[in-house]
Amino acid sequence: VIPSLGAIAGLLLTGTAAGLDLASGPQVLLARPLVVGTISGLILGQPAIGLAIGSAPELFALEVLPVGASRYPDHGPGAVGAVAAVALAPAPELWRGLAVGLLLAMAGAQSLLWMRRGAARMANRAAAALQALEPGILGRLQWDGFRRDLVRSLLLTLCGLLASWGVAALPASPPRWPPVLNAVALGAGAAAALNGALRSAGSGRRVVALWTGLVAGLAWTVLA
Amino acid sequence: VRPERLAFLRLLTVQASWNYERMSGLGVGYAAEPLLRDLERSDPQRHADALHRAGGFFNSHPYFAGVAVGAEARAEYDGTPGGQIERLRAALCSPLGALGDQLIWAGLWPAVIGAALVGVRLFHAWWIPLAAVALMTLVRVWVTRWSLRTGLRSGMRVGGALQATRLRRWVTPLGVAAGAAVGAAVPLVVHLGVRTAPEVVVASATALVGLLTVGPRTMKVNGVQFGVAMLAVALLALAVAG
Numbered sequence: 280v281i282p283s284l285g286a287i288a289g290l291l292l293t294g295t296a297a298g299l300d301l302a303s304g305p306q307v308l309l310a311r312p313l314v315v316g317t318i319s320g321l322i323l324g325q326p327a328i329g330l331a332i333g334s335a336p337e338l339f340a341l342e343v344l345p346v347g348a349s350r351y352p353d354h355g356p357g358a359v360g361a362v363a364a365v366a367l368a369p370a371p372e373l374w375r376g377l378a379v380g381l382l383l384a385m386a387g388a389q390s391l392l393w394m395r396r397g398a399a400r401m402a403n404r405a406a407a408a409l410q411a412l413e414p415g416i417l418g419r420l421q422w423d424g425f426r427r428d429l430v431r432s433l434l435l436t437l438c439g440l441l442a443s444w445g446v447a448a449l450p451a452s453p454p455r456w457p458p459v460l461n462a463v464a465l466g467a468g469a470a471a472a473l474n475g476a477l478r479s480a481g482s483g484r485r486v487v488a489l490w491t492g493l494v495a496g497l498a499w500t501v502l503a
Numbered sequence: 504v505r506p507e508r509l510a511f512l513r514l515l516t517v518q519a520s521w522n523y524e525r526m527s528g529l530g531v532g533y534a535a536e537p538l539l540r541d542l543e544r545s546d547p548q549r550h551a552d553a554l555h556r557a558g559g560f561f562n563s564h565p566y567f568a569g570v571a572v573g574a575e576a577r578a579e580y581d582g583t584p585g586g587q588i589e590r591l592r593a594a595l596c597s598p599l600g601a602l603g604d605q606l607i608w609a610g611l612w613p614a615v616i617g618a619a620l621v622g623v624r625l626f627h628a629w630w631i632p633l634a635a636v637a638l639m640t641l642v643r644v645w646v647t648r649w650s651l652r653t654g655l656r657s658g659m660r661v662g663g664a665l666q667a668t669r670l671r672r673w674v675t676p677l678g679v680a681a682g683a684a685v686g687a688a689v690p691l692v693v694h695l696g697v698r699t700a701p702e703v704v705v706a707s708a709t710a711l712v713g714l715l716t717v718g719p720r721t722m723k724v725n726g727v728q729f730g731v732a733m734l735a736v737a738l739l740a741l742a743v744a745g
Contacts, residue, residue, distance in 0.1 A: 305516065307643050316632075317632040343725060344608040377734075381734075384727050395522045399523055403524070409558065418536070421519050425519040460738065465706055467709050468692070469713070470726065474713070479613065484682075485675075488682035491686065496690035499691065503694070
């Protein structure tokens, strides 16, 4: 099922805004898969799928926080494809959406690296203009960086959407597969989130809070 | 548009030209440019030197970069020697970065995201993630404005203003909230697709392997790479098993 042109435009806009929010700013959580997934689900008329598929890659996104100059995956644009892969499929399978989202997040990490190296090359090429303080040179470099980020985010979202149509068109997996693959994907996500949380927590009250929260969450899942 | 307002708007996308050489230096220079315009009329040479300084290497936290932008601009108007301003700029990188990392990246962000995940899993409400974005937008606007004004007000004495800020008091409570929220969110999200006993065994085994191999000591692969690899192995195993 191919969504309407309006929905495609909305999805492209969502993914592009997410990519921009992560790299250029303003960094207000618009790039988080939970947010992108929810908006994508609303656009596709399937908010429940958007919430579910947005939540799962969030486990992986919690591993690496954009601290300092650390290199991190870009989950935002990929989350659009992840939701579309599940929402557009006749037989929705969570693991397929997650696979699309994770592969796109890896591509996003590489694209960020290229973009930042490109920004350095651009600044080096403009070294003479910077030295001479040509009028508007700082603005030109800043907007050039913003445009590169815009194109990067748009292309990533487009790739995610194309991948999602391909994945949605695949025949349903054998019945035994989805439970195993979902469990593997979510188990890996749990490891990623806990690794990140343990790294941030260090020791003391924060790590106690982490374990308390974990026990409370586990208790809720058992009781539910 | 007033120079301070323009600088504030530019600070919201301060990392657009971020690169591994100057880091956010160009963005900081671009944000400082409207604040230095009056200097162009009164002292063109000083203005040129000030812009050179403002666009050089700088790395801190995007939310708090305004402190450096404001302090540098104020120091330029106060006629502080260029060398001192450069030293101030270099000295601000670490404390601003550390404050932002502890308060925002490792505190407020995971706390808000974790709480949103818990809220979504418990109440299935689509507005919760959007409320999280609205909250962070308010925080971003407030912190950026506070940073810029603190810098502009303090100039070379900005170090004292940073020492005195009450924002530091939020580091520990936000860290605790982040730990609790993320801890609670993980099992709730896993519960999305893991319900039966065999699924719990598979998910737990995968998580255990991940915790042992993707931990801080063995950061050869990150969680995303591990997830993709585990999915590929599981797919292969299922295909072989028929």
